[in-house]
Amino acid sequence: MLYVPDNVKSFLTELGEIARFSTRFFREGFLPRFEWEEFFRQCYVVGYRSLPLVGLTAFIIGLVLTMQLRPTMVYYGVEVQIPAMVGIAIVREVGPILTALIFAGKIGSSIGAELGSMKVTEQIDAMEVSGTNPFKYLVVTRTLATMLMLPVLVILSDTISLFGAYLGVNLYETLTYPLFFKKVFDNLTYIDIIPAFIKTFFFGFAVGIIGCYKGYYCEKGTEGVGISANSSVVASSVAIFILDLIAVQISDMFQP
Amino acid sequence: MKDEVIKIEGLCKSFGANKVLDHFNLTLHRGENLVVLGKSGSGKSVLIKCIIGLIEPDHGKIRVLGKDVQALNHLQLDYLRVKVAFLFQSNALYDSMTVRENLEFPLRRHSFQLNDSEVDQMVMEALANVGLEHTVDMMPADLSGGMRKRIALARTLILKPEIILYDEPTTGLDPITGLEISNLINQIRDKYQTSSLIISHDMHCVKTVAHRIVMLIDGKCYTEGTFEELSASDDPKIKPFFY
Ligand SMILES: Nc1ncnc2c1ncn2[C@@H]1O[C@H](COP(=O)(O)OP(=O)(O)OP(=O)(O)O)[C@@H](O)[C@H]1O
Ligand SMILES: [Mg+2]
Numbered sequence: 001m002l003y004v005p006d007n008v009k010s011f012l013t014e015l016g017e018i019a020r021f022s023t024r025f026f027r028e029g030f031l032p033r034f035e036w037e038e039f040f041r042q043c044y045v046v047g048y049r050s051l052p053l054v055g056l057t058a059f060i061i062g063l064v065l066t067m068q069l070r071p072t073m074v075y076y077g078v079e080v081q082i083p084a085m086v087g088i089a090i091v092r093e094v095g096p097i098l099t100a101l102i103f104a105g106k107i108g109s110s111i112g113a114e115l116g117s118m119k120v121t122e123q124i125d126a127m128e129v130s131g132t133n134p135f136k137y138l139v140v141t142r143t144l145a146t147m148l149m150l151p152v153l154v155i156l157s158d159t160i161s162l163f164g165a166y167l168g169v170n171l172y173e174t175l176t177y178p179l180f181f182k183k184v185f186d187n188l189t190y191i192d193i194i195p196a197f198i199k200t201f202f203f204g205f206a207v208g209i210i211g212c213y214k215g216y217y218c219e220k221g222t223e224g225v226g227i228s229a230n231s232s233v234v235a236s237s238v239a240i241f242i243l244d245l246i247a248v249q250i251s252d253m254f255q256p
Numbered sequence: 257m258k259d260e261v262i263k264i265e266g267l268c269k270s271f272g273a274n275k276v277l278d279h280f281n282l283t284l285h286r287g288e289n290l291v292v293l294g295k296s297g298s299g300k301s302v303l304i305k306c307i308i309g310l311i312e313p314d315h316g317k318i319r320v321l322g323k324d325v326q327a328l329n330h331l332q333l334d335y336l337r338v339k340v341a342f343l344f345q346s347n348a349l350y351d352s353m354t355v356r357e358n359l360e361f362p363l364r365r366h367s368f369q370l371n372d373s374e375v376d377q378m379v380m381e382a383l384a385n386v387g388l389e390h391t392v393d394m395m396p397a398d399l400s401g402g403m404r405k406r407i408a409l410a411r412t413l414i415l416k417p418e419i420i421l422y423d424e425p426t427t428g429l430d431p432i433t434g435l436e437i438s439n440l441i442n443q444i445r446d447k448y449q450t451s452s453l454i455i456s457h458d459m460h461c462v463k464t465v466a467h468r469i470v471m472l473i474d475g476k477c478y479t480e481g482t483f484e485e486l487s488a489s490d491d492p493k494i495k496p497f498f499y
Contacts, residue, residue: 114352117351118350120346121346121347121348121351122344122345122346122348123348123349123350123351125305125310125344125348126342126344126348126350127361128310129308129310129337129341129342130337130361130362130365130366131334131337131338131362131365131366132361132365133330
């Protein structure tokens with residue numbers, strides 16, 4: 001028999017469990033009695049809570065990226081291309097991945113901890129005996145909320161990053177708003193924007209479903225809650241990178 | 257013969273190699289306070305969760321109000337759970353909701369057609385039963401352990417159940433608060449004619465509420481009797497509980 005180390009085995013087992021959890025999401029998520037109220041509440045919580053952090057980091061990254069690029073661009077005498085280059089970097093990669101990682105840290109951990117403590121204190125069982133399907137009430141609403149709110153946050157974050165970049169350019173030269181954005185958008189095509197937008201749905205799904213999975217199957221005790229919060233961040237961050245890798249392969253096939 | 261509301265026959269449940277319940281039998285009659293006594297880890301919570309359908313037993317029959325719990329579908333189970341309430345060992349109050357929202361939750365979920373003033377009236381009545389009307393807009397985290405237990409009790413009472421399953425209602429409370437809860441259990445029985453299954457290892461509580469006691473030892477119904485009968489027993493397995 002082929003020897004498989006234990007940690008690889010448990011990793012694969014967990015992967016299988018998450019896959020099964022996700023199928024349950026698709027099976028039960030669209031059956032009647034959709035929890036609208038809880039869904040909208042979650043959209044608000046998930047989107048609104050990460051807004052300040054996402055906004056701040058997006059602005060700083062846009063600014064820093066521009067400043068870091070300048071010496072090299074100047075060296076090759078193509079500093080007029082800075083807005084185009086920064087625009088592509090932000091929209092295709094930096095915006096989505098950075099926002100998704102911050103989202104995983106902030107929302108993934110809070111979902112993991114919230115569901116974990118509900119599990120430990122039997123609140124999930126209490127819902128079940130109160131005529132509520134806890135999977136639909138907790139998991140489906142949260143996962144759909146992260147799936148829909150992350151793309152919105154990414155669009156906001158891209159926009160804020162571009163303003164940061166605008167400021168970064170204007171520290172050294174004067175460029176008007178319209179001209180800066182004309183330069184950015186002249187070089188962006190749908191091939192840049194659409195795949196980057198689509199992949200954020202998958203990132204959002206990964207953050208939501210992994211956070212819920214970790215919380216739903218939390219070990220007993222307060223320690224278990226900490227572990228499920230922590231491991232949901234780690235696992236969803238890794239998942240985001242892997243999905244990003246897959247996304248770049250797919251979008252490359254459509255590159256002219 | 258008296259009316260049987262819960263009848264359990266040959267209930268078995270194991271977790272891996274850990275045999276928790278092994279051919280356990282129990283009958284609860286209407287209007288009775290039945291105590292299940294057993295030491296920690298003997299499977300008392302597992303038993304009560306089997307009754308309400310939260311845990312699937314390996315073997316055995318559980319009939320609640322004449323219905324076979326394992327044979328019910330989701331809808332029928334929800335319907336049964338309106339009549340059978342469960343007080344969780346850890347209270348299980350929703351800590352993201354206020355006391356009022358906690359009490360409204362089962363009312364609004366078990367698709368009854370109630371308007372807001374009816375809901376409000378039922379919430380206040382349930383809180384009045386446990387003497388905590390003033391906490392209605394507080395968060396569970398701001399209440400003491402005994403108050404939380406009483407709020408949890410109010411939440412189980414709000415649907416006017418026929419059967420209440422209490423999982424260690426007095427554990428972790430001081431003796432005086434424990435006595436208050438025990439008296440409350442008796443008051444509720446007298447007021448609503450509920451049948452109660454009470455899990456406990458707190459002898460003060462057992463003495464106050466029990467009409468009949470079932471000893472759960474090694475996964476089996478070891479013996480049963482009244483408090484007086486069992487406390488007079490010389491059996492080395494029973495004696496340690498009563499002193
Ligand atoms: N979901 C589960 N998975 C595995 N083992 C479990 C599970 N639930 C309970 N057990 C095991 O079943 C046994 C009985 O647990 P249970 O919670 O019923 O004890 P208890 O009698 O209620 O104890 P206590 O008085 O401490 O509440 C324990 O050994 C526990 O480890
Ligand atoms: Mg227990």
